[in-house]
Amino acid sequence: MRKILAEYSGMLLGALFITVGLYFFWLPSQLAAGGISGLSIVIKAILPFVPIGVIILVLDIFMFAIGFVALGKSFGLKSIICSLEIAFLMVILEFLFPDFKPLSKDVLVVLLFGALFIAIGQAIVFNLEASSGGTDIIAKIIARYSGLNIGTALVIADMTIVLLAIGIFGFEKGLYAVLGVIVTSTLIDYIISGINVQKFVTIIPSSCETTAHINTYILHTLDRGATIYHAEGAYSKEKKTVITTVMDRREFIELKRHIAGIDALAFVTVQNLHEVVGEGFKR
Structure with missing residues (x-):
């Protein structure tokens, strides 16, 4: 229950970041950089009397209805919830801050800054194995029926929206949208990559006694x-024991402190891993 609550709280946090990036940065400056958010900004310009949250x-x-017909239930409940959260948060912000003006004249x-907020929110959502819906669904449909990979299909879907933005807001705003x-x-x-980073640690203790201590501490x-x-040491020909393990940053700091306290001569190397799948990590 606690895990489920943490996941859905994380999704809400991600949706909030996305909404802030859209409403306070991209929407006032008419930056339609792909996705459902970009398409909704284009439609908002055509129908200014309709709330942006309602458009989203x-x-x-509409997108989930298409996805249900074309893909079945593959896009998942989490994605539906996340997209609805973004829509309702937009309605709330539009009620609290109507006719919000651009924060800066520098587009x-x-x-x-809008891209930073949106990227943080999307990263949180994707890391929880959900999505914000929208053009993700269109990209999956394109990929399924065209043979293209999902990344290329997503670029095609987003760039189609950017072309609409060029038609409505002009070529300069369209270039900014591409950059977005x-x-x-x-x-x-x-x-x-930063969220998922783990440490691959290789330890060569200086003695059998410290090997047992380090191994017990890890386990x-x-x-x-x-x-x-x-x-075996290439130069000394001495028999050596090598311990390898994978852990997060906090655990590595504790391990490093423990090794320094009991074996100052231990040889330790560390590598960053951007994804680990298996027991104790992502399944």
Whole structure:
């Protein structure tokens, strides 16, 4: 129950970041950088009397109806909930801050800060194995029936919306929208890599006694698994024991402190892993 609550709280947090980026940065400057959000900004310009939250809600319902027919239930309950959260948060913000003006006259500054908020929100949502709906569904349909990979299909869907933005807002805003698509997708990848990063640690203790201490600490104090290899020094020809393990940043700091306290001569190397699948990590 606690895990489910944490997941849905995380989805709400991600939806809030996305909504803030859209409403306070991209919408006032008419930056339609792909996605349902971009399409809703275009429609808002055509129908200014319709609340942006209502536009997003109607588009999401339409997209999920198409997805249900073309894909079945593959897009999942989490994605539906997340897209509805964004729509309702937009309605709330539009009620609290009607006719919000651009925070800056510098469109590039607004674009980058909006992309940062949206990328953080999307990264949180994607990391919880959900999505914000919208053009993700269209991309999956294109990929299924055209043979293209999902990344290429998503670019096609987003760039179609950017072309609509050029027709409504002009060529300059369209160029900013293209830049927004590129920056946001790059930031999402970078943030997800940072969220998922784990440490692959290789330890060569200086003695058999400290090997046992370090191994016990990893297994019983940190509650992590480890693998032991038997090796030989290339120069000294001495028999060595090598311990390898994978853990998060906090656990590595504790392990490093423990090793420094009992074996100052231990040889330790560390590598960053951007995704780990298996027991104790992502399944």
